[in-house]
Amino acid sequence: MLKSIAIMTSGGDSPGMNAAARAVVRTALYEGVKVFGIYDGYKGMLEDRIVELNSQSVSDIIQRGGTFLGTARCPEFKQEETRKEALKILQRHGIEGLVIIGGDGSLTGGSLLSDLGMPIVGLPGTIDNDVWGSDYTIGADTALNTILDAINKLRDTASAHRRIIVLEVMGRKCGWLAMMAGIAGGAEYVLVPEVKYDLNKICDELKTSYDNGRRYSIVVVAEGVGSAVDIGKEIGEKTGIDTRVTVLGHVQRGGSPTAEDRVKASMLGEKAALALLNGQSNIVFGINEGKVVAIDLHDSVNNNKTLDPELVRLARVLSK
Ligand SMILES: Nc1ncnc2c1ncn2[C@@H]1O[C@H](COP(=O)(O)OP(=O)(O)OP(=O)(O)O)[C@@H](O)[C@H]1O
Numbered sequence: 307m308l309k310s311i312a313i314m315t316s317g318g319d320s321p322g323m324n325a326a327a328r329a330v331v332r333t334a335l336y337e338g339v340k341v342f343g344i345y346d347g348y349k350g351m352l353e354d355r356i357v358e359l360n361s362q363s364v365s366d367i368i369q370r371g372g373t374f375l376g377t378a379r380c381p382e383f384k385q386e387e388t389r390k391e392a393l394k395i396l397q398r399h400g401i402e403g404l405v406i407i408g409g410d411g412s413l414t415g416g417s418l419l420s421d422l423g424m425p426i427v428g429l430p431g432t433i434d435n436d437v438w439g440s441d442y443t444i445g446a447d448t449a450l451n452t453i454l455d456a457i458n459k460l461r462d463t464a465s466a467h468r469r470i471i472v473l474e475v476m477g478r479k480c481g482w483l484a485m486m487a488g489i490a491g492g493a494e495y496v497l498v499p500e501v502k503y504d505l506n507k508i509c510d511e512l513k514t515s516y517d518n519g520r521r522y523s524i525v526v527v528a529e530g531v532g533s534a535v536d537i538g539k540e541i542g543e544k545t546g547i548d549t550r551v552t553v554l555g556h557v558q559r560g561g562s563p564t565a566e567d568r569v570k571a572s573m574l575g576e577k578a579a580l581a582l583l584n585g586q587s588n589i590v591f592g593i594n595e596g597k598v599v600a601i602d603l604h605d606s607v608n609n610n611k612t613l614d615p616e617l618v619r620l621a622r623v624l625s626k
C-alpha cells in the first residue's frame with residue numbers, strides 16, 4: 307500500500323469538488339495514509355504550495371460550492387519541461403500518487419504526468435459533463451438545477467410581456483447542460499454544437515406560433531454554438547417579436563451542491579483513494595447507470611464525449 311498521496315482540484319471549479327476531496331482525504335486517513343493538499347491546481351503544484359491535511363482540514367465543506375483547495379488554469383503545464391519540474395516537487399514531498407479532480411483538460415495534464423511516472427487517479431469534476439467514459443461529472447447536476455431555476459423565472463417575465471427569451475448557458479463545446487435544461491425546463495428550442503439547426507426555420511415557426519396566440523418562448527443556446535446576443539438579435543429582427551437575451555455566466559458554477567452531487571462525489575472520492583492506495587493508477591472513476599466505473603485515463607482524455615441522440619430526439623418531440 308502507498309504511504310503518502312496528494313489531492314488537487316483543477317480547471318473550472320464545480321459544486322461537489324469539496325465533497326469528493328473530503329472523501330479522498332478521510333478514506334486515506336482511515337487507511338492510515340498521509341494526504342497532502344495541493345493548492346490552486348497545477349499552478350500551486352509548480353509553486354510548491356503543498357500542505358499536509360488532516361480530518362479537520364475537510365470539516366464543514368461538504369455543503370459548500372467552489373473548492374477549499376482553490377483551483378486555477380495553468381497553461382505552462384502543457385510543456386513537458388514544466389511537468390518534469392512538477393514531478394520533482396511532488397517527489398520531494400514523498401508523494402507516491404495523486405488524485406486529480408477536474409475536467410477533460412485537467413485530466414489530460416494528469417495523463418501526461420502519469421507518463422512521467424507519477425501514479426494518477428482522476429475524478430471528473432466539471433459542470434460541463436464532457437468527460438468521456440462517464441455519464442456523470444461532479445457539479446453538472448447542481449449547475450443544471452441553477453439553470454432550471456433561471457428558466458422558471460425567465461418564463462414568468464417572458465409570458466407577462468409576450469417575449470422570446472434567448473438564454474445562453476455554459477458547457478464549452480458540449481451541449482449536455484443546454485439539452486438537459488431544455489428538456490427539464492420545457493424550452494421551445496435548444497441550440498447545441500452537436501446538432502445542426504436552421505435559424506430561418508426557427509424564426510418562421512416562432513412567428514407562426516405567436517400569430518396563433520403564443521405568449522412566450524424560451525430558446526436555450528449552448529455557449530459552444532456562438533453568442534446568444536447575436537442569435538437573439540437575429541431572432542428579434544427576423545420575427546419582429548420582442549426578444550431579450552440572458553447570458554447566465556458564472557452563476558452556473560457556484561452554489562451549494564445538490565444531494566446527487568454530494569453523494570456521487572463522495573462515492574467517487576472513496577473509490578479513487580482506495581484504488582490509488584492499492585496500487586491502481588492511470589484511471590478515471592466515473593458513474594454509468596448509477597454505478598461507479600473505472601475508465602482508462604488515456605482513453606478518457608483521447609476521446610470526445612457525444613450527446614445522447616435519445617436526449618436530442620426527446621427535446622424535439624416534447625417542444626412541438
Ligand atoms: N493538453 C494539456 N497538457 C497539459 N496540461 C493540460 C492540457 N490541457 C489542460 N491542461 C491543464 O489543465 C488545466 C485545466 O484545463 P482546462 O482549462 O481545460 O479545464 P478543465 O480541467 O477541462 O475544467 P473545465 O473545463 O471544467 O474548466 C489547464 O490550465 C492546464 O494546466
Ligand SMILES: O=P(O)(O)OC[C@H]1O[C@](O)(CO)[C@@H](O)[C@@H]1O
Binds near residue numbers: 318409432476478559
Ligand atoms: O471561469 P472561466 O475561466 O471564465 O471559464 C469558463 C468556462 O469554464 C466552464 O464553466 C467550465 O468548463 C465552461 O462551461 C466555461 O466555458
Ligand SMILES: [Mg+2]
Binds near residue numbers: 317410411436
Ligand atoms: Mg474542460
